[in-house]
Each structure stands twice: as C-alpha cells, then as structure tokens.
Amino acid sequence: MDQIESVEGTAKTVEEAIEIGLRQLGVDRDQAEIEIVSRGKAGILGFGSEPARVRVSLLKDIPEGAIVAKSVVDELLRYLDVDLVAYSKNVSDEEELPTIEIHGDDSGLLIGRKGETLGAFQFMVNYIVRGKTGERSRVNIDVEGYRQRRKEVLEAQARSVATRVSSSGHSFTLDPMSPSERRIIHMVLSARSDVITESSGEEGARRITVLPKR
Secondary structure (H helix, E strand, O other), X not given: OOOOOEEEEEEOOHHXXXXXXXXXXXXXXXXXXXXXXXXXXXXXXXXXXXXXXXXXXXXXXOOHHHHHHHHHHHHHHHHHOOOOEEEEEOOOOOOOOOEEEEEOOOHHHHHOHHHHHHHHHHXXXXXXXXXXXXXXXXXXXXXXXXXHHHHHHHHHHHHHHHXXXXXXXXXXXXXXOOHHHHHHHHHHHHOOOOEEEEEEOOOOOOEEEEEEOO
C-alpha cells in the first residue's frame, strides 16, 4: 500500500489536531510539514465554536542544513521562553530556499518593526547552521506568514509609486529597506517601460529611488 502523504486533522486545539494528523501519517513532528488551516473558535456558551484544522504532510528531500536549522530554531525558541512553535515546510521549487514557519501567541515579538527582528533572527540561525555544518546552506524563516504579507504590501507600494512617478515626471525615494525588500521593489518594476529604479546610501540605510524613464 502506498504511503499517505498528506492528511487533515481537526480537534479543539491546534496541538491536538497536529497530534491526530501525525498519528494518521505514522510519523514524528520533525518528519512532517504542518500547515495551520484554522485555529478554530471557542464560541460563547458552546455556540459558534469551530474546531482547529491543520494539514500534516510528509517532508520530502529536506537538505541537511534545513534539518540542522530546525533544531537550532527549536533550541533558540526554548531559550527565549516564548509561546512559539516552529514547523518545517516542503520546498515546492528547486530554486526556493527551505522554509521554517513559526506560529504562536508571541509572534509579534519575533517579527519586530517592519520585520527587523525576524531578519536578525534568520541571520543568526543561518550563521549558527554554517558553523555546525561547515556549508553555506541557507533557510528562510517566516512567522505567521509575515513575509508573504509584507511582499504583497511592497509590491502594491511599488506599483503605486511607479504610477505616480510616471504621471508626474518626478522621482520618488522610498524609505530605507533591507536587501531582500529592495530586491522585491526592483523585480516588480523591472518589467515596466516607464520607470527605472536606483539604490543609494550606506548599507543599513539604503533606499530605492523610482525615476521616470527618459
């Protein structure tokens, strides 16, 4: 019989739903990707309640660096004593970096202002992993889907600024951004024929200027 690769678990809490899914697959937590579909609702006096739902999938071909990174993240979260749990995620594209998703009530503490704390945490994890493996392997770390939401905000901002610059004929300089965020802006606007982008400033305070294309 073929191994089942993915199941959904439902229960009163996320943790109980995860345990149900793991038992159905017959694997340990570090062998599975866990996606929280819904945290559920307690309801009032038993009315309007909804169970928590999670999707549990078998991890496939996870690089050694990602396995080490997961153990490093778990150790750091225990040391920080925060209400956060890390889950490994399958790589869906050959060019995509392995991702570790973190969920929990203290998620805001790990994200920080504009993702600055999350960026520093990811840098620290990758630095430790390189020291343990001797390889320059890297992983992405996300908290409650923050990076995807931030990406969508930056893409919308880039398009809005580009439209303003194109119609006014005047350049516009954005606030300082991290290298990964600047890359998003450059990529979104690279396909446009009416504007160009330039980066300037010292690292740590580099900004993107959007200019009309002459």
